[in-house]
Every structure is written in structure tokens, then in C-alpha cells.
Amino acid sequence: MKKLLAFTGQLILLLIICKLGYYLADILHLPIPGNVIGMIVLFILLQTKVLKVEWIELASGFLVKHLAFFFIPITISLMTMGWLFIEFGLGLALSLGVSLIFGFIVSAWTVQKLSHRGEVKQHDSAHHNL
Template identity: 90%
Template sequence: MKKTFAFIVQLIFLLIICKLGYYLANLLHLPIPGNVIGMILLFGLLQTKVIKVKWIELTSGFLVKHLAFFFIPISISLMTMGWLFIEFGLPLALTLGVSLIFGFIVSAWTVQKLSHRGEVKQHDSAHHNI
């Protein structure tokens, strides 16, 4: 019972942050979706230690564990929009390709910067006993 209550409280807390992101996007007329602003807001609050990870750990772990289920509705919707891919397929593919490459570059750059600061542990498989 206590775990269920904690789950519900954490879920409400995450939903409030998400709705706050939508509110800020609407209020400030930002071209960024509200849910993305909510995630950035949550990230900032976690980084500044205003919110502790343990306060949202139970619910966020559950949501991440079941993340694949959240893609089912959009996948079904995309099946009914074949015309969209016929009309905008090339620009979509180009956008996705550029985004993929950009994501790889930013990820690699971030790992290199963090490894120089000593925040990423290096693993050397030659020193492990098998």
C-alpha cells in the first residue's frame, strides 16, 4: 500500500512538471514542445539537486521499463498515414539522417569531454580474469 501511494505521488509530481512545461511553452510562445521543456526543467532540477532522484525513482523506473508500450499508439497511427510518407518521405529521411549523424557527433564529443575530466571510467578487457 505504501509503495502504491509513493508511486501515485511520484507520478503526480512528474505530471505537474510535464504540465508546467506545456504551460511555459504556451506562455512564452516557444517553438519547442511542452513535454520537451518539461524534461529540460526536470533535468535542471535534478542537476541542481532541487529534486532528488529518490523522489521520482520508483515511477520513473517503471515508466522507462515500459517505454516500448508508449510507442504503440503512434505506430498504429503511422500505419494509417502512408500518404504522408509518399509525399514527405525524402525530406523526412534527410531530416532523420542529419539528426542521427548530429546525435552521434554530439554523443561522441560529450563522452570524450567527460573522459578527459575523469568522469567516464575506462574499461580494459585485457586486465579482467575470465
């Protein structure tokens, strides 16, 4: 029960920061989405110790862990987009597929080549209990 209350409180806090992000993006005429501003605001609040990670860990951990769930309804919307694939299917499939494969390879390969392997591995095990 206490956990549920804490979870709800933390979720409301995240919602408020999100709204604040939209508000800031609006009044400052920023070309960046409000939710991204919200993320930057939360990062600054954590970095400046105004907020402690423990105060939002429960709700944020849950949301990040189950991020995929919140995408499912958007994936369902693909059922209305048959026309798009009937009309542009081959080009779209190739464009999405090939660009994905090479994007992955280049991104991962660059990081792996440029990192000092041993160093990151050590760091890795130290961070496992996050």
C-alpha cells in the same frame, strides 16, 4: 501497497511538471515544446537539489524503461497510412532507410573516435550500478 502509492504520487508529480512546462512555454512564447521545457525544469530541480532523485525514481524509471510501450499505439496508426506508402513508397523507404544507416554510423563513429577509449571504459564500469 506503499510502493503503489509512492508510484502514483511520483507520476502525479511528473504530470504536474509536464503541465508546468506547457504553461511556461505558453506564457514565455518559447518555440520549444512544453514537455521539453518540463524536462529542463525537472533537470534544474534535480541539479539545485530542490528535488531528490529518490523522490521520483520509481515512476520515472518505469516510464523510461517502458518508453517503447507508449509508442505502440502510434505505430498502430500506420495502418491508416497505406496510401502514403503506395503513393511515395520507394522514395520514402530510401529516404528513411539510407539516412538512418548513415546517421547511425556517423554519430557512433564520431563519438568512438573522439573519446579516449580507456577513460570511458573505466567510467563505464563505475556507472554500471546506476
